[in-house]
Amino acid sequence: MRPFQNGTIRRYGAGVSYGTGANVKQLSAWDYATTDDKAAIETAGHFNALAGEMSIGDTIKIRADLDGTPALYEYIVSANTGSAVTVALSTATAAA
Structure with missing residues (x-):
């Protein structure tokens, strides 16, 4: 574990x-x-400091707003340019 944001x-x-x-x-x-x-x-850039470690397809389970109204979210890394990481909120999809 390490400090982040x-x-x-x-x-x-x-x-x-x-x-x-x-x-x-x-x-x-x-x-x-x-x-x-x-x-x-x-917010754009939130995970940019981890660009060298995160890959497209990585998942991030987040316990958020722990000093307010806690919530649990799961994101997937949808893009990584090597310096900029983009995440998208995960949603379940049904097989076709």
Whole structure:
């Protein structure tokens, strides 16, 4: 665990591998507890300091607004340019 923004974050578990050969990628899950609310978490640039560690497809479970009205959210890293991380609120989707 380490300090991050207005809380603490950690990467946990062994992750999930996908792809083959030289294209194997490792996805991670993150756990984040913060006093930031949902709007602050979704602000552009919130996760940019972790751009070198987060991959597209990583999930982030967030316990937010811990000094107000606590809430639990799960986000997925939807883009990472190497310096800018974009997250999207996870939603369940049904198989087609």
